[in-house]
Amino acid sequence: MLKVNHTVKHFGNLTALDNINLSIEKGEFYGLLGPNGAGKTTLMNIIVGYITPENGNVTIDGEVISVRNLQLRKKLGYVPQDIGLYLELSAETNLKIFGELLELKGKELHKKIDEVLELVQLKDRRKDKVGDFSGGMKRRLNLAASILHDPAIILCDEPTVGVDPQSRNAIFEMLQHLNKLGKTIVYTAHYMEEAERLCSKLAIIDHGKIIAFGTLGELINLLNQKDTVKLQKTSSTTRLLLKLSEIGKIIEQDFYYELIPNQNYDKISKIFAKLEELEVPNNNIEISRATLEDVFLNLTGRSLRD
Amino acid sequence: MKTIYRLIIKDAIRFINDKPAVILTFIVPLILIIIFGNIFGGSGGPRGRANLILVNESNSIVAKLIEQRLDSSKSLRPVKTYESENGKNTLKFDEETAKEWVRTGRISAAVVMPNDFLADTSTSIKFKFYYDPKNEIESSIIQGNIQQTIFTQIPRMMPLLMQRAAIKEIGNLKGEKFVKNISEIVGESFGVNPDSILRSVTVIDSVALFREAKDSSSQRNFVNNLVKFESEQLVGKKITNPGLTRTVGGWAMMFLLFSLTGAATSMFEEKQEGTLKRILCMPISRSQILWSKYIYSIMLGLVQLLVLFFFSWILFDVSVFSNFGNLMIVMVASAAAAVSFGMAITSVAKTLSQASGFSTLFILVMSALGGSWFPVTLLPDWMQHLSKATITYWSVEAFLQVLWRQADFMAILPNIVVLLLIALLINSYALIRFQKGWI
Numbered sequence: 001m002l003k004v005n006h007t008v009k010h011f012g013n014l015t016a017l018d019n020i021n022l023s024i025e026k027g028e029f030y031g032l033l034g035p036n037g038a039g040k041t042t043l044m045n046i047i048v049g050y051i052t053p054e055n056g057n058v059t060i061d062g063e064v065i066s067v068r069n070l071q072l073r074k075k076l077g078y079v080p081q082d083i084g085l086y087l088e089l090s091a092e093t094n095l096k097i098f099g100e101l102l103e104l105k106g107k108e109l110h111k112k113i114d115e116v117l118e119l120v121q122l123k124d125r126r127k128d129k130v131g132d133f134s135g136g137m138k139r140r141l142n143l144a145a146s147i148l149h150d151p152a153i154i155l156c157d158e159p160t161v162g163v164d165p166q167s168r169n170a171i172f173e174m175l176q177h178l179n180k181l182g183k184t185i186v187y188t189a190h191y192m193e194e195a196e197r198l199c200s201k202l203a204i205i206d207h208g209k210i211i212a213f214g215t216l217g218e219l220i221n222l223l224n225q226k227d228t229v230k231l232q233k234t235s236s237t238t239r240l241l242l243k244l245s246e247i248g249k250i251i252e253q254d255f256y257y258e259l260i261p262n263q264n265y266d267k268i269s270k271i272f273a274k275l276e277e278l279e280v281p282n283n284n285i286e287i288s289r290a291t292l293e294d295v296f297l298n299l300t301g302r303s304l305r306d
Numbered sequence: 307m308k309t310i311y312r313l314i315i316k317d318a319i320r321f322i323n324d325k326p327a328v329i330l331t332f333i334v335p336l337i338l339i340i341i342f343g344n345i346f347g348g349s350g351g352p353r354g355r356a357n358l359i360l361v362n363e364s365n366s367i368v369a370k371l372i373e374q375r376l377d378s379s380k381s382l383r384p385v386k387t388y389e390s391e392n393g394k395n396t397l398k399f400d401e402e403t404a405k406e407w408v409r410t411g412r413i414s415a416a417v418v419m420p421n422d423f424l425a426d427t428s429t430s431i432k433f434k435f436y437y438d439p440k441n442e443i444e445s446s447i448i449q450g451n452i453q454q455t456i457f458t459q460i461p462r463m464m465p466l467l468m469q470r471a472a473i474k475e476i477g478n479l480k481g482e483k484f485v486k487n488i489s490e491i492v493g494e495s496f497g498v499n500p501d502s503i504l505r506s507v508t509v510i511d512s513v514a515l516f517r518e519a520k521d522s523s524s525q526r527n528f529v530n531n532l533v534k535f536e537s538e539q540l541v542g543k544k545i546t547n548p549g550l551t552r553t554v555g556g557w558a559m560m561f562l563l564f565s566l567t568g569a570a571t572s573m574f575e576e577k578q579e580g581t582l583k584r585i586l587c588m589p590i591s592r593s594q595i596l597w598s599k600y601i602y603s604i605m606l607g608l609v610q611l612l613v614l615f616f617f618s619w620i621l622f623d624v625s626v627f628s629n630f631g632n633l634m635i636v637m638v639a640s641a642a643a644a645v646s647f648g649m650a651i652t653s654v655a656k657t658l659s660q661a662s663g664f665s666t667l668f669i670l671v672m673s674a675l676g677g678s679w680f681p682v683t684l685l686p687d688w689m690q691h692l693s694k695a696t697i698t699y700w701s702v703e704a705f706l707q708v709l710w711r712q713a714d715f716m717a718i719l720p721n722i723v724v725l726l727l728i729a730l731l732i733n734s735y736a737l738i739r740f741q742k743g744w745i
Contacts, residue, residue, distance in 0.1 A: 048587040070589040078587040082580030101588050145584070 001026040001184055002153055007056035009042055009208075016042040017053065018208040023203075024186060026152075029179045031187040031199030033292065039208040040188040041081060044157045047186070048078045060153065070130070074102065077151035079159045080195070083138045087131035091141050092121055094130060095148060102149040116144035119174060136167025143174060153184045160194065172198060204296060209261035211299050220290045223298050229259040229271055232284040240278050247274055256286075316473075326663025341674045345684045356448050356683050359404040359416035360384035364423035368431060372419065372456055373500050381451045385413065401434070408436045409540045411711050414683070430566055432534040438541040440552060440710050441681035449537070456533060542710050546623045552729045554618050555705020556678035559698050560669065561614070562607050562644045567665040569603040570648025574658035595630045596740045600645055600733065607641030625709065632708045639725040640701040646732035647697055653736045672696040677703070 004022040008015075016039050024030045026224060032040045045051045049065050058065045058298050060075050076125050081175050092113060099109045117123040119139035130138060139159060147154060156175065158166040175198065189195045195202055196216060203213035212219055231237045231244070233256055241257070244250060248261040265271050274287060321327055362373050370518045387396045388403070399407075404416035418434040435452065439445040486504060493500030545551050576582035585595060615633070619622035626633065648665070655661035673679055675689060676698025682690055693699045704721035707713035 050583055050586050051314060063357035070591060073587060073589045076587065078584065080580050080583055080587075082583070084580035086581060087579070098584070098588075099589060101585060254737070 001061060002186070003045065003059045004043065005056050005059065007043070007046055007053045007058070009046065009051070009053050015208050017046070020056070020208070020210055022203060022213075024184060026184055027179070027182055029175075029185045029187065029198055029200045031195040031202040032186065032205055033190070033192065033195045033202055033296070034205035035190055038205045040190075040205055041157055042204070042208075044078075044155055044186070044188055047074055048155060049073055059136065074149060075152045077146040077149065077154045079143050079146040079154065079156040081157040081159075081161060083142050085130050085138065085141060088129065090127050090129055091117070091133075092126040094141065095145055098145045099148045104149060112148050112150070116148055119177070120144045121170065134167075135164050136170070138173070139163050139167060139171060143171060147178065151183070153186065154178060156185065156187045157257065158188055158190070192296070196292055202292070204292075204299065206300050212295065216292070219295050223290050223295055227261075227268065227290070228288045229261065230286040230288050231257045231259060231280065232286075233257060234284060237280060237284060240280065243278055247271060258288075318710070326659045329663040329667050331356050332583055334670055337667070337671050338674060341671075341685070341689070344686050344689060345680065355379070355381055355383035355687070356415075356444055356451075357383050357385055357413055358448055358452075359388050359399050359407060359413055359418065361399050361401055361404050361418040362386075363401070363421050364419045366424040369419040369423045374381075375455045375458075376417075376452070379451060379455060380567050382448060405540060408438050410717065411438065411440070411707060411713070414438050414441065414444055417452055419649070430534050433536065435535060435537040436540050437537065438711075439539060439548065440541065441683060442552065442575075444681045444683045496504070510699065542730075545710065548623060550618060550622045551624050551709050552706065554615070554624055555709060556673070556698075556702045558611055558614050558645070558705065559640060559676075559701045560673040560678045561671045562610060562640060563647060563672070563698070565610055566603050566607045566641065566644040567648035567651060567669065570599065570645055571601060571652050571655070571658065571661040571665065573652050574661055579659065592741050593737060596649075596737055600649065603645040603648065604638070604641045607644060608637055611637045611641065629708050629712045632713065632718055634713065635717060635722060636701070636704040636708050639704070639722045640697075641730075642727040642729040643697045643701065644734070646729040649736035650732045653739045672698040674698070676701075697725065697728055
């Protein structure tokens with residue numbers, strides 16, 4: 001449905017995007033994950049037609065996004081990183097302005113405004129000035145303004161920056177709801193928790209390059225790393241080290257022992273059974289699973305939030 | 307104390323790094339002081355000379371003398387010839403052509419020394435002064451300088467004119483005898499040759515006349531009756547509120563520039579707020595956004611001008627509707643040029659605060675140079691040339707033509723063409739930059 005083909009973009013000497021290729025299918029919740037400055041927003045700006053790449057193009061259903069094909073942009077709903085709203089105007093007036101620019105009018109426009117305000121739970125604040133809204137409310141209205149015209153693809157550029165956990169959850173639920181309705185969602189994030197929770201597919205981007213892509217499971221499999229068990233460093237666990245080595249390899253860390261299970265202990269239940277047998281207290285045990293953070297660290301040698 | 311010191315340093319660092327603030331604090335006042343200083347303080351070189359047409363139809367040596375004095379005036383620049391319409395011949399001004407030039411606003415004043423400037427039997431000298439007080443200060447300066455030039459020469463001619471007055475009163479023969487007797491009495495009493503006294507009152511002594519005359523206010527008062535200074539206002543006689551009619555255009559243009567530059571540079575605000583990006587991601591082209599901004603700003607400018615002129619009419623009886631069609635044309639052209647100025651600032655500046663700083667600097671300088679605050683003719687010559695590079699100059703002149711002179715469309719056409727050309731060029735530049743995403 002949405003394809004990014006051999007896209008290149010420079011800003012002066014900086015290579016913002018280096019031959020990017022992406023293919024996003026209808027109905028996918030696609031995450032673009034990378035640290036700040038990785039090139040996610042540049043890629044998003046190229047997809048929505050805000051900037052033009054030096055090389056390559058972006059197509060929707062085979063049609064190239066360009067200034068000669070402005071109507072194609074109607075298939076896109078862009079949720080910008082900034083609050084792209086007129087703060088001195090009411091929520092309803094903002095939606096009217098943007099709706100009319102999206103060529104909606106009359107009853108259809110009013111109906112759409114009602115629908116999106118309902119979805120983002122701001123119907124009772126429709127007459128209030130956006131400037132008086134909380135950060136979370138602004139973010140929700142920001143989303144509402146982007147989906148007024150019922151776009152097939154919703155592009156979200158870190159739409160939860162600076163938002164309280166409650167509003168973030170609300171936005172996640174709204175996006176998941178839209179995804180269930182069949183919308184394709186492209187979501188940029190530098191928080192792995194967001195990406196893990198929301199995205200069915202992910203591309204990890206760094207220094208303008210896509211360094212890995214696939215489902216969450218596929219990406220974690222790239223690590224070739226199994227779940228590990230952390231045992232708190234106490235006198236009792238230290239005494240049991242010899243017996244614990246039956247489960248797998250033990251690596252001593254500052255405050256805990258890291259236990260990497262061998263093939264005989266390929267299930268968590270088996271590990272727990274053995275630990276119970278050795279009478280290791282429950283509160284000394286922690287299961288550690290591989291995360292996207294580990295994937296990113298493994299691929300780039302640095303942390304996602306560096 | 308250290309804390310206060312650190313806080314002061316913090317404010318100083320922030321100020322130095324805020325270029326618009328530095329511009330507004332130092333550069334704007336400095337430039338305005340230079341302009342005002344040149345006008346009122348005489349610093350930075352001589353003030354510009356006011357043009358006036360000089361028609362000398364007299365053969366009198368006195369007229370020649372006055373012409374020479376006017377030629378060497380530091381305040382006036384007499385213009386005596388003009389080029390014919392085909393530009394091939396240089397023609398000498400006559401009285402009617404001079405009047406026409408004043409009437410049509412090509413020059414502010416004309417002084418005519420007619421054939422009968424100093425007739426053989428005349429007891430006074432005769433001047434004709436035609437003027438257009440479109441700029442009150444300029445008119446006063448021209449009149450004052452002409453009168454000063456003339457009156458400082460009059461004492462040299464006083465005996466002759468008095469002798470003629472005496473002859474007129476008591477008859478030719480008796481008069482000559484009277485003068486001769488008086489000369490002999492004076493010569494005998496003061497030990498002076500009576501013939502030289504007689505010569506000084508009967509013959510114009512050209513050598514003495516061309517010597518520098520000493521100015522004296524008592525002499526000037528005395529000779530007032532010896533000079534017939536016929537002045538005629540050729541333009542604006544029917545204007546009900548000349549003062550405001552002359553200045554309203556200048557002020558209107560300055561405020562128009564401020565408001566429309568603000569409207570044009572609001573693009574920066576939209577960019578900062580993120581709304582511009584949202585709109586650019588819709589099925590809308592960059593040129594559509596720029597044109598909408600342009601048309602909206604012109605409309606805003608027109609409404610602003612209409613309100614301003616309407617209240618000038620209601621409150622101060624400024625004659626707005628007598629030439630309303632042409633006034634509208636000037637308003638549209640001025641608004642178009644003012645918006646384009648805002649677009650130019652938007653194109654060049656990188657941030658909103660930069661745009662605000664630059665626009666304030668340029669608007670105040672253009673207003674001072676272009677005639678919004680005082681007549682351009684008060685500026686030094688080099689500044690008068692510079693003023694023609696400002697939008698304000700062409701607009702203020704057009705407003706003057708329409709409101710003061712009640713001029714027709716052809717008279718304002720050159721100004722309109724210049725304003726629209728400025729608008730066209732700057733907008734094309736802004737459009738290219740915006741389409742390339744440089745704004």
